[in-house]
Amino acid sequence: MFKDYDKIKELESSYIINTYGRNPEKTPLFVEGKGCILHDEEGNEYLDLLSGLGVNNLGHSHPGVVEAATKQMNKLLHTSNLYYTVPQVELSKLLIENSFADKVFFANSGAESNEAAIKLARKYSELKYGENRKKIITVKKSFHGRTLATLTATGQEKVRKGFGPLPEGFSYVPLNDIDALKKEVDDKTCAVMIEPILGEGGVHPCEKDYLEQAKELCKEKDILLIYDEIQTGMGRTAKLFAHEHYGVTPDVMTLAKALGGGLPIGAMLCTDEVAKSFSPGDHASTFGGNPVAAEAGVAVVNTLLEDGFLENVQEKSSYFVKELEELALNYSSVQGVRHKGMMIALQVDGCAGEILGECLSKRLLINAIGDSTIRLLPPLVIEKNQIDIALGILENVIADIES
Ligand SMILES: Cc1ncc(COP(=O)(O)O)c(C=O)c1O
Incomplete structure (x- = not known):
């Protein structure tokens, strides 16, 4: 028809x-x-x-993804995050064992994963330094999503036009300009959010030196370094995560796009120290880590990790x-x-x-x-x-x- x-x-x-x-x-x-x-x-x-x-x-x-998702669809489609489910735990274990991170929060898309990262960074900062340290610095020409917070985080004016009032507390610096970043960091800054390679911005990679110095700066000031690996992750750059090319790990990393092999799933990964800032009720998602999408994610990660x-x-x-x-x-x-x-x-x-x-x-x-x-x-x-x-x-x- x-x-x-x-x-x-x-x-x-x-x-x-x-x-x-x-x-x-x-x-x-x-x-x-x-x-x-x-x-x-x-x-x-x-x-x-x-x-x-x-x-x-x-x-x-992909046959492995289709088989995993189909099997899971015949068993259990959804329960809510009030209960434990096996695929979510399997996928989290795989992601943690193969990254810098200790903990994960599951979402459904890239923008949602970045929203989780933005909320977590602000909560981390508030618990340690009070309410006035919430600014997040991002890169000009970056892209972080289309929700109100993530389009404000995005370093492109055109995506914001017509949607104000926008959330406060975002500013933008040119890519690979460490002096500009140093100048922009102040006592109100809680995080720096970077795509290791600008995707929607036209495939512009960060320089190694830039990321190393950005990490050092963040460490010195207890500012969180967030990598948006939504486009660069899951083998896209011939490493599981693009930042592995640089040898510079973040405090927080976001994933989505290829994670579910075609099914919608996103994830925010972080260190234990940062993860502790979220308590029950601080963040949630009805579908986040849905069993079918998570089981597809397990098949994706296992395939990417196959020898060779x-x-x-x-x-x-x-x-x-x-x-x-x-x-x-x-x-x-x-x-x-x-x-x-x-x-x-x-x-x-x-x-x-x-x-x-x-x-x-x-x-x-x-x-x-x-x-x-x-x-x-x-x-x-x-x-x-x-x-x-x-x-x-x-x-x-x-x-x-x-x-
Ligand atoms: C780097 C990056 N972050 C975030 C997003 C937003 O992801 P989604 O469209 O799944 O919300 C995209 C989408 O293109 C992206 O490339």
């Missing part, structure tokens, strides 16, 4: 609030996915280099980046490549929209950030021959644009 493209398009625009700015002529209707391939309603195949905005790190309908999995991601991403760098040398419209593992951006001054549209018509899914950045977040399970197909399409499109 609902497989006719024009009918779906018509119903979508009559029933669903227009927040996603879709191109009505070109937006595909997907009905199936496996690995790196999506199928539209007519059975056309698309190669997905965006992974549902960094969610499908294990590809679409992340090394293989590193190898494939090095190949991909080497070829993209070659492309940049041959075409003047590609000015450079920024990357960490399978988080990749091409700098393409002014023609990102055109490249995106042409790739879509050749059934290659990529992402454009503004006019000048192409972002690629391929599933980590992408195969070398699929990377070659993607490279061929990108090169043709860029060559056509330049001709």
Whole structure:
């Protein structure tokens, strides 16, 4: 009944609030996915280099994730957090044993995980230093979510427009500018919140030196260092968490996106010392750590931790980046490549929209950030021959644009 493209398009625009700015002529209707391939309603195949905005790190309908979730669905869908459930405990154990953290709080999305981090940082500070030390410093061009607190934390004016009054106590500094951060930290500051690699901001990595000095500064002033690893986590950069590349651990880290392998789940992880600031009743979520999503998360983490999995991601991403760098040398419209593992951006001054549209018509899914950045977040399970197909399409499109 609902497989006719024009009918779906018509119903979508009559029933669903227009927040996603879709191109009505070109937006595909997907009905199936496996690995790196999506199928539209007519059975056309698309190669997905965006992974549902960094969610499908294990590809679409990963068999381990589907099996784990299906088994759990047949046992227990939901109980509420008034009771114990097994998957939540299993997932927390896996996350804690494989990270800096001692404790976790489960949410349903990235923004909610960041809300939890913001609340925890403020509570930690209030208990130790009183009510007047609540400021959170974030990075310009960062992205932390769309709830009122997280859009205020986001270092981009455009996401806040029209939504005031906004919560107080956020300020912004340029990325990788330690002097600016030092200047902004004052006796009202309780936390610094950073994406180790700006995702929505266009794949701009933090410098190691910057994170080391930021950590030192935070330690000295008892300010919490929060990493938003919602996009960079879960193997995206060929490490389980991106901060492992830097060897600089935070006090708090947030996860979501790829954690549930396609099911919605978020998490805030932290040290014991910080976790103690929350008491029963301070924070909660009806669905947070839902058994099905948590069981999917267990399958995701176990897959990422399989012997050689992340090394293989590193190898494939090095190949991909080497070829993209070659492309940049041959075409003047590609000015450079920024990357960490399978988080990749091409700098393409002014023609990102055109490249995106042409790739879509050749059934290659990529992402454009503004006019000048192409972002690629391929599933980590992408195969070398699929990377070659993607490279061929990108090169043709860029060559056509330049001709
Ligand atoms: C770094 C980062 N933080 C937070 C979010 C918000 O996550 P969600 O859309 O699940 O609320 C995103 C989403 O793109 C993100 O990239």
